[in-house]
Amino acid sequence: ALFVVLTITFVVLCNFLSRFCRLSIFCHFLFCFLWFVSFLVLLFREHSVSLLHSLKASSSRSGALGETALHVAVMSDNVDAAVALMDGAPELINEPMTSELFQGVTPLHIAVANQNMNLVYHLIGRGGDVATPRVTGLYFRKRIGGLLYCGEHILSFAACAGNEDIVSMVIDAGASTRIQDYRGNTLLHILVLQPNKTIACQAMDLILNRDAELDQPVPLDMVPNYRGLTPLKLAAKEGNLVAFQHLVNKRRVVQWSLGPLSSQLFDLTEIDSWADSMSVLELIVGSHQREARRILEVTPVRQLVSLKWNLYGKHYFSYVTYEDSLRLAGEVISVLGALLILLLEIPDILRVGARRYFGQTALGGPFHVILISYACLVVLLLVFRVCGVQGEAEVMAVCLVLGWCNVMFFARGFEMLGPYVIMIQKIIFGDLTKFMWLSFIVLIGFSTSLWMVYMTQEPDSIPSYRSFPITLFSQFELSVGLIDLPVDHTFTTPPIVHVLHVAFSVVSYILLLNLLIAMMSDTHWRVAQERDELWRTQVVATTLMLERRLPRCLWPRLGVCGLNYGLKERWYLR
Known part of the structure; x- marks a missing residue:
């Protein structure tokens, strides 16, 4: 409509001027050029308005993952397209994805993860919410x-x-x-679980410094998650040595320094099992x-364990x-x-669970089976003695075997024997059980x-096979090489007997015995790689067990109180 009005006006004006004025060809050309420019301006304006309307209509649509056009622009790091979308459709700035995998992801999440500062600046400057949005999609949850x-x-x-x-x-x-x-994981918990440990430690310092400005009653590094784990405990549980050492060093206090010599106090809070x-x-x-x-090799954990053990x-x-x-004879x-x-053992079983208590090597699992079985059989022996039940000798024989086998448990307290006891545990309760x-x-x-x-x-012709139990025991003796082949060649035996003996010898001697040797060699090699670490872990487990058994009055707390040095009421290890 505007273009039609403009054209009519232009024609009338040209006719009027041509009647009353003499116009040159240049003036006519100038009028034509101005009319053409006006036409292009009007055409561009109409096209821009229609494009903007279509953009607003399409921007509300979402893709297969629930993403909008702004999500795509930010994910592609296209600043120009993102700015145009934000100006044309500002409602997209805080719009989250809606699919099950990416539920809750906003454009600001993507820009921050891609470290695009320009996009982060534009999004925040145009009202991007930095506090409320939460990603709940399955893709971003912690899972195996x-x-x-x-x-x-x-x-x-x-x-x-x-x-x-x-x-x-x-x-x-x-x-x-x-x-x-x-x-319940805080920022520090999440950083402990990141694969890039160097960047995570740098981010921890920045977060702790900014959080210290708020003057909170509880420091951020002491806030637990829903499992009761603080960032330091989570680093220990996950085996994040770098993050653990970094958090420990953040808490240490340097008393004095003299050249290469210095005195430092390490905070034992959360490390010591005393409290x-x-x-x-x-x-x-x-x-x-x-x-x-x-x-266990990190300061001050190593020194703390050494003090507990020697004390x-x-x-x-x-x-x-x-x-x-x-006392030993009495026990x-x-x-x-x-x-x-x-x-003493039943409360520990209830505390850590039967599966961990009997199955974990560091906690002495196989020896707990022996110890509980020994105690139960001793009680059963008393019942047999009181009730006059026959079979006391058999129970006592088993008790003696279990009691003496449990003596190996105490060998793990010695550095010379401890690692080999672990190896015996692995072989007996692993390879030998399968064999x-x-x-x-x-x-x-x-x-x-x-x-x-x-x-x-004839029943008496071959005594080793006169009954099924004796036959079973004879085959066992034969399989381990304790006896020779119990066959009397003076008697006529069916050929199938020789076939069975040959097959049994092949399966038992050649196959199973060599399989056991191979399994034991593999276990020996694997355990040898970490037997010293396992032994140190057993020392710690034994020390913790003994701590729980002692009365609190006989259970000294290690370290020095921070009040002696003008610090908080925490315990430190110097």
Whole structure:
């Protein structure tokens, strides 16, 4: 319509001027040019308006993952397209993704993760919310096999990316440093779980410095998650040696320095098991991560364990004086010892769970099976004696075997024998157990076949096969090489007997025995790589067990109180 009005006006004007004025060709050309320019301006304006309307209409549409056009522009790091979208459709700035995998992801999450400062600046400047949005999609949750865990909030994404300028920008825009995700993990917890440990430690320093400005009653590094783990405890449990050492050094106090010599106080809070039922030492002992055991070599954990062991741990494995020998004899022969074992072990089983208590090497798992079985059989022996039940000798024989086998448990307190006890545990309760199951199947099969054949022969012709139990035991002796082949060639035996003996010899001697040797060699090699670490872990586990058994009045707390040095009421190790 505007173009039609403009054309009519132009024609009338030209006719009027041509009648009353003499115009040159140049003037006519100038009028035509101005009319053409006006036409292009009007055409461009109409096209821009229609494009903007279509952009607003299409911007509200989402893709297969619930993303908008602004998500795509930010993910592609296209600043120009993102700015145009924000100016044309500002409602997209805080619009989250809606798919199950990417639920809650806003454009600001993506810009922060990609460390695009220009986009972060434009998004925050145009009203981007830095505090409320939370990512709840399955792709961003911590799970087994997951590739990405950066928390839920925008600030946690920024901290994991490690860009200090973006972290400061997000905090200045109103993000809280005390945010927690669905697991209760704070920013420090999330940084402990990041693969790039150097960047994570740098981000920890920045977050702690900014949080200190708030003057909170509880420091951020002391805030636990929903499992009761602080960042320091989580680093110990996950075996993050770098993060653990970094957090410990943040708490240390340097008393004085003289050239290469210095005096430092290390805070034992959360590390010492004296006042914490879920201390760092407890977590290291119960962790399945091999890296967690390496924390035992870190200052001050190594010095703390050494002090505990030398103070009261190693004395339980030494019998020097005459009184000690009497105490040892009393513990061996006393029936009260068996009852005491049950009273002491049952609370530990309930505390850590039967699976960990009997199955974990560091906690002495296989020896706990022996110890509980020994105590139960001693109590059963008393019942047999009181009730006059026959079979007391058999129970006592088993008790003696278990009791003497349990003596190996105390050998782990010595550096010379401890690692080899661990190796014996692994072989007996790993390789040998599997081998015995396979051997049992083979023995049952061949013993049944041979006994069926010998049933048709004279019972006294071959005593080793006169009954099925004896046949089974004879085959076992034959499989381990204790006896020669019990076949009397003066009697006529069916050919199938020779076939069965040959097959049994091949399966038992050549196959199963060599399989056991190969399994034991593999176990020996694997355990040899970490036997010293496992032994140190057992020392810590034994020390913690002894701490729980001692009365609190006889359980000294290690370290020095910080009040002596003008510090907080915490305990330090110098």
